[in-house]
Amino acid sequence: MSVLVELTIFPTDKGESVSPYVTRVVKIINECGLECKLGPMGTCIEGEWDEIMAVVTKCYRALEVDCDRIYMLMKADCRKGAVDRLNGKVHSVESKL
């Protein structure tokens, strides 16, 4: 089953600007070997459930080190028999516009 996840995770005890922490997380995702895409409100990752959960856990662990409060939001759209949905979902809609 293709699992397409959008992950948003940031500390809430570090003041208004948190881009160093977001960068830390995005680096982990970029290097995880799964297809991914950075967006303005979160990073999308596509893979199998266990692969995705392993990356999400790695991101959490990386913030846990020096953050006292962390907010996380994860949206997942899981579909059997589907592939390359990171690009496919956008193309499917764009082709109908």
Place this chain on the structure above:
Amino acid sequence: MSVLVELTIFPTDKGESVSPYVTRVVKIINECGLECKLGPMGTCIEGEWDEIMAVVTKCYRALEVDCDRIYMLMKADCRKGAVDRLNGKVHSVESKL
């Protein structure tokens, strides 16, 4: 205050594939005059609060016509004194990678 919203809205009474309904919504957003960006898990829109809410309401009304159950998810990141965050947030992180 710059309001950056990611909107995800779809019917849950129309079976597994809902891209015609998503397309209907994306058309409304594309034509609303605000900066926007289609992504795999939602569409980002940037503007002032009232402008954004007017578009979100328009999307809801367009589905309400023939959908009996609708699921919506809206994430908003609002920040004073910030502009062009639709591109700026991604660039800020990419420049630090």
Place this chain on the structure above:
Amino acid sequence: MSVLVELTIFPTDKGESVSPYVTRVVKIINECGLECKLGPMGTCIEGEWDEIMAVVTKCYRALEVDCDRIYMLMKADCRKGAVDRLNGKVHSVESKL
């Protein structure tokens, strides 16, 4: 159409503890005249679309006054011909357990 919304809204520029701001928001919701229920991760409100949106906007305006960055998350489950879903959805599941 019954609109059941869960609203989570808080400033991210006020440090780790934000309960005074959450309290400000919950007061507005409690006094709005719609059915509502405070939970550990957000407050649920039931009503018509325009009623709900008016309350959400009031909550945003109340934080905008003295917060420089605000994060908001809104989940909505909208269903035609349904009533009292604030209690009904939980009871429906509990009766099947």
Place this chain on the structure above:
Amino acid sequence: MSVLVELTIFPTDKGESVSPYVTRVVKIINECGLECKLGPMGTCIEGEWDEIMAVVTKCYRALEVDCDRIYMLMKADCRKGAVDRLNGKVHSVESKL
């Protein structure tokens, strides 16, 4: 670190009413041994990260069996040195109203 999660997970290929599937998930959460609370828009669970993720995975696996498309939403509020936040967060706000 206390991890407070709100989990919403349901199939989108089973038509308008999905309470049998939600019930299946809530049973798993109720029997997992962690503190939990059923709400109108999701179920809150409190525990350590790995415990929570194990339960979320179990819920996903239980739906994967006979669902072709699954939507999931997970919100997490993680805080060091905090306990009993399932009740504590609500009480903290209620005491200030």
